[in-house]
Each structure stands twice: as C-alpha cells, then as structure tokens.
Amino acid sequence: MTDDSTQFDDAPISRRQFVRLSAATGGALALPGAAGATVTDERFGATYQYALNHTPEGYAVPTLVEFSDPSGVAAFEALDVGEAVHTTTEPTPAAYAKLTTAEARQVADLPTAETFSHSPGANPFWRLGYYPFGVFPEATRSVDFIDFDENLRGIRELESRHPDRMDAFVIGTGHGKYNYLSDRTDPREVLVVEVTNDVDDREAFEDKQKVMFSGSVHGDERAGTEACSRFIENLLRGEEPETATLLDDLALIFAYPNPDGWTARRPQYDSYGVPGATLHERGNYGGDTNRQFPIPGWIDPSHKPAEPLGTGLDGDSEPPDYVVEEVPDALDFVEHFREYENLTHGADFHGMLASEYFTQGLESHVQSTNDEHHDLAEMNRRIDDALTEEIDSWQTAGETQRALTGEFNPSVFGLSAVPEEAYDYSPSWEGIGYSGTGYMKDWMSQPEEWGCLDMTMMTMEMIYSNIAGGNVYDQARVDAQVRAYRTSIREIADHASTDVETEIETDGETLGYVTTDALTRTSDDLSFLDSDGRTVVNEEEYGTDVAASDRETVSFDVESGRHSMTVHPHAEPQGDHPVAGLADAALIAPDGEVVRDFELVSEDRVGGECCGMVTWNVTDPQAGEWTLVVANRFEAPTRLVARVSTMGTEGGGPNPDPVDAVGYQQRAYESSPFQYFEDLAGELDTDPVAYTVEEVARGEVSTDHLVVIHDDGRNDDAYLDALDTYVESGGNLVLTDTAANLLPALDSDLAAGVTADDVENRGRTYREPDRSDDENAYYVAHIGERNDDHPLLADSLDSQQLLWHIAGLGYATNKAPMTLVDREAFAATDAGVASVAGTTSGLVSAGSRTRAADDATGIHFVGSLLPPAHQREIHPFGMMSYGMTFFGHIVLMNTMGFEQVRTVDGEVVKRFGWDDFAVEVEDPLDLDFDRETDAPVYTAGQTTQQTITATTDDAGDAASDGRVADTVPDSWNVVEDYGDVAGVERLENGRQRVVFESVADGDVTYFAEAPDGLGSTGRYEFGPVEVDVDGEWRSVGGTGGTISVVGVGI
Template sequence: MFPTDDADGSDLFSRPSPVSRRAFLASAGAAGTAGLAAGRTTAESTESTTDAGATAVERYKLTDELEYVYDTVGSGERIPTLVSAYDDRLLPELTDYGTDVRTTDGPGAAMYARLTTNEIDEISQYFLVTRLQFSPGANPFWKHYRYPDRVFPEPQNALDYIAYEEAIDGLEHFAAEYPDRVNVKRFGNTPGLDNRRTGGHSAYDLVVAELSNDVASIQEKPVVVNSLSIHGDERSGVEAGVRFLENVLRGEEPDVESWLDDIGLVFVLSNPDGWMARHPETVSAASSTRDTFTRVNGSNLDPNRQYPTAGLVDPNKYPAEPNGQNLVNDDPGGPDDDVESQYEQYVPDALWLVHELRAYDDVAYASDFHGMYGSNHLVNSMQGNGEYGPRAQAAIDALNERTNEAYEAEIAPLMDQYSGDISDAASQRGIYDVPSVPYEWGTTADTINYNVTGSMGGWLGKTVEMGGLGATVLSYEMAIDNAQTASSVPFNAGLVTVQSEAYQICMRELARVAGEPIDGGIETGGRSLAIVDSPTVARSSNDVAVDSATTLSRDEATIDATRGRGRHRIRVGRDVHTLSIDVTEATGPIAEASLIAPDGTEVRSAPVRTREADWLVTDPEPGTWEVRVRGGSGRARGVEGQDRGESDRARGEGGRTHDEGGTAALRFSTVEAVGQPDPGIMDYDQRAYDVTPVTFLEEYGDAIVDGSAATLSVSDVESGALVSGGEPAHDQLVLLHDDGVDSSAYVSAIEEYVSAGGDLVLTDSGLSLLGPLDVEGAGYINSSHVNRTTRQFAKLDSTSNHELVNHVSSLESELWTGPTIGYTTSNESPVYTVNQNAFTSAGGDVAATTGGDVIVGDLGSITVVGSLLPPANQSNMHPFGMENFGITAPGLRILRAALDHDQRR
C-alpha cells in the first residue's frame, strides 16, 4: 500500500481541520468575519517570522509530505499544491498566487496551483487556509476527491503525467461508482524504494483493474490483459490505459461496451516502483540523485526480463515463478513456501503478478505497452516469443492490418495537428528522429533489432502447460516516450494526446478481436496436404542429462567512463557454458558498450543510451573477456537499438562526443557445466515436456476448411504412400527434416511424387534432399551447394519481387523466434541455404537471400524455405519447459504462399 502523506499514517481526510468552526466563529466575532476572510492572522496569532522580519511558513498547515518537498526544493521551483480553505470567500484572493491555478467549492473550498516556497509562506498565513498538500499528477483535485469532469483529464487539460496514487484512487473511484462493471484488486508488493522523508523503505501495491459487464463473472469470460508501462519511464501505456477504461465507462466506446457482455478487459499497473521513483521522497537505485521515472524496479532490475518463460532462460536474471522450486502451486493464496528468498527479495512484483494473472482461466489476447526513443514510426507493433498456431497468426495479422487502417484514419491527422509539439518534445528529450509513419509491425528483432528472455509479453503468450497464460500477444513500442537527456521526462500535452489516442486504438482493436474472433481457417482450393513426421526433430525433457556439478557465479561492477572510456575484465574458464552480460547507465551518459573476446574480436555491441546491453554467449572462448563502455550521448537514430552508431550532431571534431562520460553498471554471470547445465542452480526443477515442430504443421492441417491433411512417417513414404495409380495421393507435401535422405527408397519415392505432379515444400534440414534428388532441376544441385549456418536471427537479408515474399513488408524479415525454443541470439539459430549460382543455374527463381545464398525460392514444383520450423535446442537452461515452435506471422505467410493457400481473416 502506498504511504499516506502523514507521518502518523492517518488518512488526510479524517484529520481534524487546524481551525475548528468554534475557534473560527470566536475569532470572527472579535475581528470581523469579512476582514478575516480576506486577511492574514494577526500578530497575536500563530504567525512566525524570520530573523529578517519576513513572513515564514505556518508549518502546522502543511502535510508532512508537502513540508518535506518545501524544505528540499529550490526557492524558484514550483510545487503542485492543493490549498484547502474554510470556505470559498478566500479563493478570489488566493488565485493571485502561482501558475496553473484551479479552484473548486466542492466537496469543500480548495485551490490548486503550482507554488514557490515563498508563495506557500504567504498563503499559509491566511487564517482561513486550513491545509496545504503536495498534489502531483494530472488531475488538480484528485486528493480532494473532486472529479467534476473526468477522473483522468484529457491530456490537453491535464497538469502532468498521472501519479501512481492518483491512478489507484481514480480506479477505486470507478469501482465504487460502477460496482457491477469495475473491480480493482490490490495485492502483493514491489521491492520498494528508500524514502528520504521517513528514512525508511516503502513498498507499493500491485494493482489490477477489471472491466466487464457483470464484472463478478469475469472469470467465466475470455479476457484481454493490458500491461501498462512495465518500464516506469515509458508512460504512454498507463496514460492511455486508464483513460480508455474511463472512456468505456462514460459511453464513449460503444463498440467496446457491447463486447463486454462476452469478454473482460484487465489493466495491469506493472511497475509501481519505476513510477514512484519520480516522487521527491523516494530514492531509486537507478537514479539516486534525480526525481525521475525509471525503467527498473526497486531492485534496480529490468522487470521485463524476470518472468518464468518456457524456452531459454538467462542465468543473469531472476525468473519469478510463484509456484517455487517444484513448479507446482502449493499455495493458492500467494507465492509458495518453496520460492527461494532471492526471488522474494528482488522480484516480488513479478512473483505476485504471475500468481494473480494465472487466476484467469481464458486469456484470449494480451498486450504489453512500451516506449522507445526516436523512430520513423510512431508505433511499432511486435510479435514476440511464443508458440502461435495458424489461427493465432491470422489474428495477429488481422490486428495489425485493422490497427494500421485506424492509425491512418485517426492518428495521421493528429500527428499533423500536433507536429510542433512532437518535434519540440523530441528535441527537448535529446531525440532527433521524429516519426512520420503512424504504424508499422514485425517481430521484436525486426523492429528493435534485439530479443530477450523473460519478457512479460513472452510469458503471457506461453502455453498454459508451460506456465504461461496461452494468450495471443502483441507488444507495442511508442516513439518519444522517454528521454536520452539527464533531466526528468517533461510533460507535453500535445505529444501525450497523440500517444494516448494511438495506444487506445490498440486496446480497442484487441478488444474487438476478442469480442468478434477471427476465423483463421486455411483455404486450400480443395487440395490435400501431407506432412512427414520424424522422431529426429522431437525433443523431450527425458533426454536432458544435466551436469550435477553445475555452478552459477554472479557478480556486479561499476565501469568508470568519465574520461570517455572504461573497461572491466572477466576471466572465463574452460568449463564455462554460458556467459551473460548486462550493462546499463549508472550515472552520466554512456553511449555504447561492447563485449570483446580474448582474441580481441568484438562479439557484441549496443547503444546503452537507447537500451541496455543484454547479451548471452554460449560456449565462450576461455580466457580474459572485456566489457568496454564509451561515454557520451550516443543519441540514436531510429528505433531502440536499430542504429548502433552515434548521431553526427552529438559528435564533436575527431568523432568525439561533446557530452562527458559517466559510469555504467555491469551485472554478469557465468555458468560452469560439462554438457547441459542443471536448472537447480537457479532453484528450479526441470518442467517436463515433449515437443516437436511437426505440431505446427498438424495444427495447420487442423485449420484447413476445404481440403484434407495427413501425417505420414518416413517408412510410409518408402512404402509408396505418396503416389496412387500414377497420381499424387496428396497434392502437396511438406518436409522439414533430413530423416531418410540417405535412403534410396525414400528419395526415389519423393522423386516419383514430384514427377507425378505433386508440389514439394522443403524447409529447414529438409533442404538436404536437394542433394540426392534428380527432378525439377535438382539434379544440378549437389550436397555441397546446400549450406547449414548459424545466425543471430533467422532472417531474410534481401527480397525480390516474388509471389513467395510479396506479402512480407519491408520491415518484416524474421522467420521464427529463437528463445521460445531454446536458442540464444549468440549465432545459434540454424539456417539452411542454397548456393545462389547453383540454384539459378538449375533454373531456380530466387525470392529471398541471406548471407548471399538462397533462403526462399522455387525450383519448378519444389519450393525451398531455409528456416521455419527447426527443432528445439536443449543445450541451454530451460527450467520452465520448451515449446514446439516459434514460427512468426511472416514465416507463416511465406509457407502459405509456397502452398498457394489463403487464410480467412
């Protein structure tokens, strides 16, 4: 629960007024009511003076919170203050003070203004002034329980960003006013922040607001979860979310209101610590010298890296599984007793959110609303790590297409209307890339050029069996939503208007697709499809033989770059399986961080000013590694992490930045293991699983509405199951593995199938069949022309004007996401390609290349797609299980194009 304003913990509104009615009437009888209404206390009253004779503040009228702020700010700074008066006769005179002045006569006379300390001194002397409170936030009278127009004002009428306490008070006001439609749950706690005023430590409630018609039955409905501002310095999510909820209640979203008979909306305040870090009383470990929103929670950890996601787990993080070591829910009331103390200490917020959100039986859709720095796009929509079948992928495409249409109709004009505000905000925040395109979409790697483990969006999308919520998830990035400068993020009403309206469209479209579900059926034109299964691509937890002697070492360091550059050395032994690095700014500007291998090779780099450096390296070379940081602004062109260079404007002569350097915070860990690491070192057992990428093709077959699908084995193919009476027994065939490539019967059966008129799609290691096949020009391609490489991401480098890739946008390129099936971004993603010269000489038509080789193309009736559905990688730690596949929406579109299928929207 957030602290009260008063040191004794009493509610402000239950405290007696410093001036009782009896005392007031007695004084009025002696001095005259009119005079006291307009004047200050007499010399015989409680007025105090300074040594110089100037009027000093009447401190007993100031709440403890305001008194602290009064004592700590500079004399010229303005403090958002709520002034309560005995009645409204005094208000006309008080309005001469301060800026942004507002007055109200209900539920008692009060004035809001931004006041200097001198003005507070003078106002406190008025006899009829009864109380002065520190009143931050958007609504001037939220501490007065006064909502004459809106609880959360439109940005043009707002005074600032919405305060944390203000948001909770406003949501609970809705719950009281609309008890059948709104429910607010407060639970658990954050790691918390030190409190300068009390000298103690304050933790804060996690909050979930539920919205539905007959909200008591929300557990019986599909719900949409909206995670708001999990990074505390990315304000657009919460600014839009609470206003969207209010708009629905006020009847301004009739479509959404109609869907609420059948669905529920859940709004999550994901990071109170990063929000409250702006409060003058609090001390953030991330920014101990400034009152500013922070990305991190009170443990100085990025809360969007600490969720218990199936697939790859980063040993440098604290994945918060409330079911504890045995991964079994032993305590329905909260985190279990077998949750280790380190998780309760560092990530109680994530523990409680995971526990509470698992209470929803049917999370249909979910979103995680973020902010970024500069970008050509106002909003980037990101498909994250998850196992999304064909119908879910259709919904993702439909969501993006509908959202884009709404942005073009509604947000593009707003961007023109507020172009000056947007440009001013970018300049003020140290960002020079101003958005001109309203909306674009792709994967996380497509949009912000990196990927992570343990994200909230990733966890929301994991299957229920693997500990997630089974939702279809999109995460969003909003341009100019935080700052690269050292100053606090200023409120810009025009910018926030555009941002709030934009994110509300996303929330509306998510509600729409939940209320009016997408069909997603596959139309084949009546054709039949065959899939060849193989145990070679299946993976099971029973296959994992871990090293019981696995060790995990964690450490922290500060790297000093005040002279422009700094470095820290890390000794890596020969048995180190995983090296994990995390670099963030501590003080001052840090432009860039890089990781240098013992041979001097730079293996990673990232612009720390625009995002943290977050790296996993598996099987690192033994020896001395270095983390190097470079000071300066490093102002980023484009979206987070997309341009790793510096702005020319930020450079001085000789390429040096004008900004001085600062210090970087380094967290690093090493896992030593011979073979596969034991997840027990992270205090978790291994969750059981049996997975295969063939599952996606089977789900694809299940989605077919006008044809048929069959799953065959290699032996079925060898036995002649592909051809009947000289005709293809199945019109189309998909192979994703190389099982059988050494069997002449198998290869001959596929040749016979293609020669009979069947269409063949080869993907992943199935491309190996091009070596032995001798049909459709494949005879000109031998095994040496088929290459297997590993890359950071399985992406298209370049595309041609070809029907196989015509439905892939210029931003999209990633074919599947790695972490969900166990791959790091340390060049582990397997990609199969064909030598381009050999392919074209064989008569092939190139649709896309990567690394100069063909990754997508066709060779007569044979289509190759070099990477779509690889088997899971079990070599890295994955205590929370593994999923079957990670194919993306563009990956599915390429597969559909290869099969010439359509999909219903």
C-alpha cells in the first residue's frame, strides 16, 4: 500500500542511480494521472496497478508476486529482472523485487504468477506474515524504510507473541491524505505501544514509572520510528537484557504520531502537494505537527494548538472546529498522554540535515527547578558517553552520505560529511539555530497545573534523517542512526530508574533578593477583557518556482495597523526533482530595510527549523508591499511557498483576543520571576530571604548576598544609599536585567565609572510598555563571546550561551530584552578590579567588579536572566514565571560562589562551581571610535568604504601604534591592496579580523566587497572595533554597524 517510489535499493546505490531515479520520479509525477504506461491485469492488486500506471516507464515499484507452486520462483529467478530481489518458498512461493512496468509485464507472463501486490517496507515478505530475519529486520538486512502498514501489522505480530509484556492500541487518527485511487480521504491510525512485565495488570501498570518515546512527529524524519520498532522487538526477544531487568517497575511507552506524514510516500497520495511524489512529508494536514501543542506562553497565531479541554479550557466545551478538522491526531495525542500517571522521562526523536554532531539533544524550553536542570543534564551526560563509544558507526554513516547524495552532501556547503563529534546537547537555539513555540517536548515538560506532563523530556536530532536527498534508504547510514537512537532509548530508560538529586552548598552563606510588584503579570492585566474590540487573523499563501541555483522574489501587501506578522518561507519538491530545496532568504520591508534574513549554512550546520528554512515574526509590520527573496542553493529546481499570517486588533487595545486569534479563551495566571527564588527554598542551607525596596532602604538586609533583578527604587536616595552601604560593608551585590541601570546611581567605589549613557537597554523593558519590541532586541538573550576562564562561567559547557527561554514567558523571537554595559566603562572602576565574563554585541553581558582579583565579593552583573513575562503576544494557555536555562542557573550560582553537588543514587558524580575565585584584571582604556560608512544599503558585489576614527586620545594612540582592527562578516571580500589594511585574519566564529597599519592621525580606512552569490541579500554586522591589549584583542562597545545588501534584480 505504499509507494517507495523513487529509488532505493537494499544496498547502497550509486550517485548516478540516485540522481537518475529521483529526477524520473519527480518529473513524471508532477500532475495527477501522469503515467509511463497503461497496464491492466486481474492479478494486479488495485494499489499495485495504480502505482504502475502513475509512475514513469523506468520507475521500479516494490512488488510482491505470489506463485501457484515453487516452480514459479525458479522461473522468476531465470528472468533476471528487478532490483533488490528476494525469493522464498515459505509460507508460500513468492518473490519480492522492485519492478519497472516492462519487467512487471514479463513476470505477468509467467503462468504460475497468481497475484501482484504493492509491497513497500523494510521486510520484503511482511505481507505474507513471514519474518525470517525478524519482524523488523536490522537495517542492514532491510530493503527500505519501515512502511506504515508494515509497522501496524508487525506491532500486532509482536503483541500476539508477547501478550504478557506488550499492549498495542490505536488512540485516534490523523485527518488523512486524499486518496486519488479511491477518491476519498484516508484517516490513518495513531498507534501507541506499551511494554512492561504483566502489562495487563492495569492497577500495577498505573503505579509503575513510565518512560515515553515518540518516533515520527515529523514524517520525513525516519530515524526515530526505525529505531523504536526495532528496539521493541529486540527487547521482547531478549536482546536488551539491561532494559529487560527494569520492566518489573518501569513501563516503556512508544508513540507513532503523524500518520499523514508517514503515509504521504504512497503513490495514491500527494506529498508536498505533488500527487504520487512518493516522499515522506514533514507535517500533518494542519501543518507542522510539532508546532501544535498547547504550551504556556507565546502561541504563534499561524499554528493550530490542539487542546482537548475545549475552547473554554474547562473540559466541558469542544475544541475549535478547525482544530478538530485539521489536527485530530495532535488532539488525540494530548488527551491520551494526560491519562498516564508517573510519566517521568522521555525523548521525541527527530532528524536534521547536516551538522558537526551525529546526534543532538535539545533541551526543553521550560520553567525548570534546580533538580530538574540536573536531572536532564545527567541524562544527557549518559547519552553523550554512550554514543561517543559508537564513533566508528557514525563516521561510517557520514562517508555513506557523501557517496550517496552528491549535490545534497553538506560538503558542498563547506561542512564535512563526516560529523566531528557523536553528541551534543543544548537548547534549540544553541544547537540548531532557532527557537519557537508549540513543541511536543515543551508541552510534555511543563508543570501539570498548566495542562502539561511535568516530564524530564527533550528532542533528539539525527543527522541525515530528513527530506533533503529524497528520503534515500541506505543500509549503513540507517543502521548507524538506529543504533544511536536505540542506545539513547536504553540510556534514558536506565537513567529514569536512578535517583538524581542536587544540593546547593552555600558554606553557611545566605541569599536575599529584592522584590517589586512591578514585575508581576496576571491575566487580569489583558486589555481585551474590558474591550469590545476584535482580533482579526489573515492567512495567505504565495508561491513561485525557483530554478536551480537561481533567485526569485515574492511580494505581498500588509495593511496598516497590524499587530504582528508571521512569515514562513518553505521550499517544496518541484519540477524534475522530488526533494525539498534549501535556500537563503531575506524579508524586505516596504521602506527597503532588510528586517529578517536567513543564511542556510552556518559554522556547524546546514538548514533551519523546517525543511532547511525558518519562520520569522515581525511586530508592528509596516503597511505596504513586502518582499521575500529566496536564493536556491541547490542545482535543482524547488518550489517556494510563503505562508504569511498577519494579526490585528480593531479597537481592542494592545492585547489580541486569543478567542478570535486561535479559538481558545484565556487561562487565568499570575507570573512573577521571583518564583525562581521561592523554588530555591529547600535547595539551600537557608531559604532565600525576600526584601522589599522599602526594607532595603531601612537597612534591614542581613544576608551575605543580595540579588536585584529590576531598577525599581532607582530614584529613591535611601534605597541607593542602603545598597552602597551594603557593598561597602562587605556584602556581595548581584545585578541582573534592568538592575544594571542602578550602577550609574550608586556611589560605592565599586560602582563608580559607569554613567547612564554607558548602560543600554536593548528591547522593551518593563517600564516602557509603548516601546517597540524590535528596538535593538535580540532573537534570544545570550552571551555572545565567552571568557571561558572567568569564574562566573565555571563548569558550564563551552557551547552554552543562552540565558533564558523566550516562548514560555510570552516573548516571540527577536523580542528578547537585555541590559548591557559599555566594556570600557565597566572596566573603569575606582576601586577593586573589573573582569568581563562575556560580551554581547561588544558590550558587557556578564562581569564582575570585585574587591580584589582573588576576592569573589563585590558587584556582579548579568545582562538578562529573570525578565518579567511579556503579554503582548497571544498566550491563551497561561504563562511561565521564569525560564532560566541551566547555563543561566550556573552563572547566577557562580556569582555567589554556591556549589551545586549532583548525586546519582547517593553517589556524587559532579560538582559545579569555581574552586578558587581568580580573575584577570580588565584594565580600563579610554577608547572610543566612530564608524563612517559611505552608504547604508548596497547591491550584491558593491564595495563599501569603512572609516574608523579615534575620538579619544588613547584611541588615537592605539590606532597610531597599529593595534586596532575591525571585524567583518566572513562572506565579504576585504580589498587588501587599498586603504590601511595590514592583514586579514580568519576567526573561528565565522568572521574575519581586519588589522590596520599604523596611522598617525588615528583614522583608518578599508574597503570590502559585498558577497555576490545568490544568498547575498540580508543584513550584515560590521564591528565592533578591536584593540590589541598586551596580545589580547579586546572589543570596544558601541562601535558596530549594520549594512544591508539587496541582490541584483530584486
């Protein structure tokens, strides 16, 4: 019943075969009814005959032929036809092969040939119920990916063999793909499998701890399902002895969501809008299945959140009609998994394009306590250790990918086909470059009181398991993927059976924090509750074909007064090529500004969040004609589909009504970042102490450490004096978020030297409700450049940068606020020493002003950790109180010298924190530079002239000594023969350093050519200026600039 159409044998195929077959399939199947021949035979099953008649002449259809007697097998073998040939005489004489139409005719001429069936799948004889190599053969013995119906039947087979340890059942159906053969929609089953000892003892089952694995939320990312079904079989037949010993107390649950995306590969359905394209598809009928979960915080109005509690979130109402119609499988999934008790750990398996890591673990974007952070981190550490031992297998997989996929190989984009490491784990933004909303892992991880599951959960990504390359089946690669995910299942199950606890040792020291009601957000604050206004959501889809290695544009109009806009450029199969393209993209506003851009290839990956591309959110979009530019990076055509959703409020104030936007009423909530400190109660030797601004002003602070996350009281002299007294008397003051605005107001020697002009509030602050969200805000709050030797970053991973998760706090992407301090001003303390732990955009985002280089007390600063919730975007399912990442938690604990001690089953496995506080002194430099750019916008290939002028004496001295440089995007060509360029250095962060000759007057000039490739359109950051101080390059804050490039012909 499937069409494995394009290509793929049971052994690795050549690149020539791959390109030939993929081109043939896509070209002939572009329209319904396209056929290489018309063949009819009463022995041909209906689906098989349809496949023959709706594929090109040379296309090989997976075929099962049953014969009347064994002589038919010999006669078939004598024909020497077909690919991936397998024959059997048990339980009936039969042969499997991939046959072209002409070959099928030859076989049909055999008098003993009785029936012909379309038979896609891993096991060539699954339709016969014959499993000589296992129900789900190992990938090296399989002829293709596991088929949807093959999986259903195989799971039922295993259940019949092991009824005391396995239960399988259907929890619902998807919307279904339209069947061109039967002229109807085919809803298919959402399957769940439970594996444990005495599975039918439901009372005992309810009490057991449960671990869950989801294999196919994205239908074109096959590695998860391939691993899950094989793991189930191996476990039941005794080949996973370590996991089997856990099943008295542990139940494993396997879910197979998104049947639409899985079944899209069959010839009677369309895939990506192309009937008979025979490709697995990413999402379900309603779009991306992994954006449809009802999480607290920001919900993109273009998504379709599946909340079974109904429009009123009360359990008595029905979900919105469009949700019931379009995403029934997501609804059924949410409803079913809410019924489980003691569901504690799990993973949602995915696939990605190219990466320097073979497998990546992506942490959930949730509100996590200290223990929850460490539970997830320990689970990832175990997986990392186990997968690293599999080094040979994942390197082999990379080599296989290079041989198979030719122009789809990541080496074309400058990345090695062979991953550099087995595993990495991080939040999504750090790992694969994006953040978003509606993810399964986030819904399963959030607390139960928000309708979530409170699990230790993550997404796992597998390299080369994606639509790019046409879902090519290769035994070696799929085998490595299966083994990696089976190892992950094994480690997660074992980890779940352990007891992970983490204490925070303070050495008797105490923690206080300053509260304010100004950071509290409640659902009662929302303007639509007292308004007769109306929220309007408009969705449109625009499309154009993009030739190989070409550029195209799509234009669309946006009305005035729109609250927000979501733009999702999506590349789909087109023309004579049945794979989704990969592209660079840029979004240009009516005034010509490039407001969003996406570069396909980064330093360590290829692709973005969906089929290699990205989703953009724009607040208060300009009225007028917008332009989307896409540059195809493949030597093959693709189809660009741009989904544009705009939302506006008509007379309803700044807050859109979620009932109008997505069909759900607002869940009541109260959100306060101070919940973080309340959750630390019981974790420290002494519970944190809350102080009001007034109590601080009265001198009532008695704790060793005081954390301030806001600038309330900035005009209260008594409060400021009390903070000065606290620091001068030996207290340790920690300022985060907008509390940095207090630095200029403090008189303590450790605070001196920072003026109000030295503090930059990027993005909207809690005191500026009317300020544009996009004004200098960040995609996410992060430390850009780390000083790994600084004690504030002690025991964090080198890759960790993200400080807090945005979506659960109501922030859309590009809306994250940070408060940053000029680096030179920060270093200019009149007492003690200043040291920088990290910078963002050349400004200090983490640093310390301490009494001495070996004294941990004084004033510490972190630019963003605990912002208040952001209520401007729709958030019908409530709001988190805080979203601090594990990295942010480590940094904050390090500001106070607290040590986190992780134990597993009572044994200490890891300590987090610095042993001895020691910093390198950041000597202040009286440096300032101006940047002059000859134009703000350039066309592709045009040359910019950059002039850097010293505006202080020390800056002039630095320039005249030849110790000044500028930093430039790597894609720009610096013209070294002109200007004051002494040399150009390539940096590891994907940029280049332009070093200048000595210039007596303190001015330096250079020229750089804009990129001229298809992906040139976009915004480029120049700077900051750097100065060489004792052999170390130090950036000068406030010296950067942005240049826009618009491709020729736009």
